[in-house]
Amino acid sequence: MALQLYNTFSGQKEPFQPLVEDRVRMYVCGPTVYNRVHIGNARPAVVFDTLYRLLKAQFSDVVYARNITDIDDKIMKAARDQGEEIGALSARFSQAYFEDMAALNNLEPDIIPYATQHLPEMIEMIEALLEKGHAYAADGHVLFAVESMPDYGKLSKRSLDDMLAGARVEVAPYKKYAGDFVLWKPSKDDEPGWDSPWGRGRPGWHLECSAMIKKHLGDTIDIHGGGRDLTFPHHENERAQSCCANGADFVRYWMHNGYVNIEGEKMSKSLGNFRMVNDLLQQYPGEVLRFALLSAHYRSELNFSADLLDQAWRSLDTLYGFLRDVEQIAVDGDASADTVFLAALDDDLNTPVAIGELHRIARELNKAEEAGKPRLKAALLASGQLLGILQQDPETWFKQARGGESISEKEIEQLIVERQQSKKDKNYARADEIREELKAQGVVLEDSREGTKWRRE
Incomplete structure (x- = not known):
């Protein structure tokens, strides 16, 4: 199955075909660095x-x-509030962002442009x-004239009137139209300029994003990503600027x-529920945080909770x-990901289905x-690598886990033998206790005439 991606612009899934064969250019909006970043x-x-x-x-x-x-104005305010130079504050929180993202197993992007x-x-x-x-220029400002672009609003699928009704728009005397947005604004003496x-x-x-994209990736790029909240006004305005300035399709x-x-x-400042x-x-x-973020399809809302993390x-x-x-x-280091797993990712990055396939591969590995x-081990590792998980040594993983290490195969077999002896001794309470101990470790026992078999959930 060829890669298919949902295109917000068309409102449907489309086969992915880069502008230039075998060459992909992707840009994703990063943070405004005035604080530590939240899970959103x-x-x-x-x-x-x-x-x-x-x-x-x-x-x-x-x-x-x-x-x-x-x-950004938020950075300027944070610097004033904390009595810190703007450059020092933004550098500090940029580094904090890099560290947090690395902790979530994110690869470093090829290019990290600063505004x-x-x-x-x-x-x-x-x-x-x-x-x-x-x-047009007016009162030290330069503004984009949204009415000059015939299909302004096509990305967010709003008319100009709808956008004005649903947005907090600065109404200023120097604007020709209330929806025109700022390209350049004057700075006071105590503000950076x-x-x-x-x-x-x-x-x-x-x-800022339009200019950085043009410099590093060109007039037209293959993929532009970000949170849904950026569709309007940020991405709509990016599209307007870049299409009109470059005279070419933007994304x-x-x-x-x-x-x-x-x-x-909903995570919001008013509710004070930022994580x-x-x-x-x-x-x-x-x-664990990464796995939780990938547990729902990227286009759906994600209910982030302690239960989800557990x-x-x-x-x-x-x-x-x-x-x-x-x-x-031992496995071959050049092994490929499982084909069914890959088909799930190729279907608009369907990570919940892909995660289900990881468990299927693991169960097959256990029974093989x-x-x-x-x-099967190679397929599990290669598939996990595409999700950014399962790349640690298992012993290293369990040493950082809650309450110590997960139970090993040898320990499972020893407990099964103890449980069988407990049943012979009519110590059914202990036999039930062992079953529950194993269940808590994700191990399910299956009793039959041939004996007791076990599997990991």
């Missing part, structure tokens, strides 16, 4: 890291860029928009992940348990004859 910020990083892994397995030339927004390093490109793009009649043909100032947020496939809810409620990644990492291994941890314990039971079996175990 981590979801696009994990989702598109998984897509990046899949693309690298199928195409020889893949470039993935994820930016850092290091100039403050691309002011010449931003000014150049504004000049192109002015020259082509898509922007750069010289420009329109006076000292700083760029609008939407412009071939727009992809957006769903929201993260906390214990069934910071760094705080969660004090309680859970990063691989379930993710148990699932990883089970999979690592199977790997520990066969850790002495010795001659078949190397192939």
